[in-house]
Amino acid sequence: MKFTVDRAVLLKALAHVQSVVERRNTIPILANVLIEATQQGVLRLIATDMEIAVQEEVPGVTVARAGRTTAPAATLYEITRNLPDGARVELDHPGGDAPLALRAGRFATSLTVLPVEDFPSMTEGRLPTSFALKAGVLRDLIDRTKFAISTEETRYYLNGIYMHATTVDGAPVLRAVATDGHRLARVEEPLPEGASGMPGVIIPRKTVNELRKLAEETQEDIALSLSDTKIKFAIGTVTLVSKLIDGTFPEYDRVIPRGNDKVLSVDKKAFSDAVKRVAAISSERSRPVKLSVDRNLLVLSAASPEQGQAQEELDGDVVEYTATPLEIGFQARYLSDITDQIGEKVVFYFADGSAPTIVKDAAKDEALYVLMPMRV
Template sequence: MKISVERAALLKAMSRAQGVVERRTTIPILSNVLLEASGDTLSIRATDLDVEVLEQIPALVEQAGATTAPAHMLHDIVRKLPDGAQASLIDDPASGRLEVRAGRSDFKLATLPREDFPVMASADYACDFEAPAKVLRRLFDKAKFAISTEETRYYLNGVYMHVADGAEGKALRCVATDGHRLARVDAPLPPGAESMPGVIVPRKTVGELNRLLSDDEAVIQVGVSETKVRFRANGVSLISKVIDGSFPDYTRVIPQGNPKRMEVDAAEFASAVDRVATVSSERSRAVKLALSEDRLVLSVNAPDSGAATEEVAVAYSEDPLEIGFNARYLLEIAGQVDRENAVFLFNNSGDPTLVREGDDESAVYVVMPMRV
């Protein structure tokens, strides 16, 4: 293999590839990326056996071929090359080395046989549809903060993507929960997605997907089967196994009849919570909300470190209420609110609280209270 490729294109592809490759693995070949040159393209493939990313970039191919090279090392080399550089990649099977040249720089990297590189079996996708990148990005971005990190409840370690009945008909819905908070986000159902099976997209895949969805103008081709999900756009394919498990019936924990309504400026509320939480204990991060007519008092009382209070103007006309929450959960939910105001719907100090973005019901959040 002998090719020449622009540093910028190679760096972008290697950044995406090395995000999939684990830093520590017991299988040496999984530390490498597969480089395949043919025609006028270079294909770069990386996998951890659960997630696979494949990207094709333009290249001047003098000699077609394929090899594998250490992902993180190759990425670091390309990253440190000067802007505008043209990189030459020359594979010498006899020496087992990949030579990387650019200007006066010359590197030789150890390679492993391309035959050893595992490629995820192609699946027959039960459902194929297209959706704008910004629609998918909103769905996953607003839900992912609530993904559980508790490995014993593995079926909560991802975002549940499925077809559901929304406020305005059938919707493409993403849900995530860790048992303490929940996010449910809807978007209009794209044509062709009606038969999509519900799948749990793993946390790592959601993180890598963010790179693919960064282009607002892109249209993403989505393929879904019972065991895999594929996202494809602009010469990049991200394929992932889905979590093998059943997502719990989240509708049972979304409160329906919370009558006490508070409306507050989302940014002002988040800033106030952040300030008073400064003195809270790291372990509990508890903040108390004391509500009375058009008035909210946020307070923290940590015997070891001190106390803090702050008053915030709100729209509230129900009976007085005192309720406590984990400050981090409140900040994460407030951070999802794109509109000026956030609406909190309470029942009492022991029941889950519902949060919406103004009157928009396409994104709702649930947070469990705590004793303070």
């Protein structure tokens, strides 16, 4: 195999695939990227951790000798990243156990390869459901839910975003849900054509993060194909295939309260900034911020045995509240995570000081958040 490619083209392709490679693994071949150059001038790069596989095809490469090999993904990426802009990179592998030679200008190095036969093939299998989502819609679904994904490995079925088709007031929607037991995020978009028969699937956290990075670079539609065990995303020249979490997502509707009738509406920026200021009194991420609400008045407060106390008042200029007085506490970070997804005005729906609270964006009804209170 021997080919020449622009440094910028190679770097972009390597950036897409190498991030799925686990830096620490017990299977050496999984640290490598599969490199294939075809007689048609196409460069194909593939990386996998056995749960996710990312493939990129780069056309228009100058191929002198077609072939395939593998090379250390992180090392190849770092070398390419540090080459000068505008460099032409030549990769030459004569075959067998010989090292892969890399040359660019006056720079030259060689990389140890591993047998192509050892590189795992992650077959897709049959993916009966196919539909397309606009890149902006997919980014929105991810951004407004991923912060609530659980990192607790024992509850593995919460370690991703649950995506499924359902109906709301008779209208079909695609719904994305994530929860860690302390907060819940639920976002809906109109159901795309072809998605009506999709199974409910849990997309793993790592897949979500890789997908979000890839979706950032395009404005075109993203094609999805899935079964009840695997999902594939086609994003321009990049294809991401992932296993799905084999588990049952909880019946999340049961934790969404129905009778919360005390409504607080507050300017998002004023509220978010106040939360950050009063929370700064404590270095403990889990310390609560207390919300004391009265008629058109909101007092935020926090206390720390080491640092002291902090308090800030927001009044009728930015606050609307006409129900009975209420005190409730929430973890500051959880409040910030939710308000970061909201536009100009955040609306809280309370029942009492110890019951789950609903949070919404006043201007967007398709997103709903549930937040469990803390004892204050």
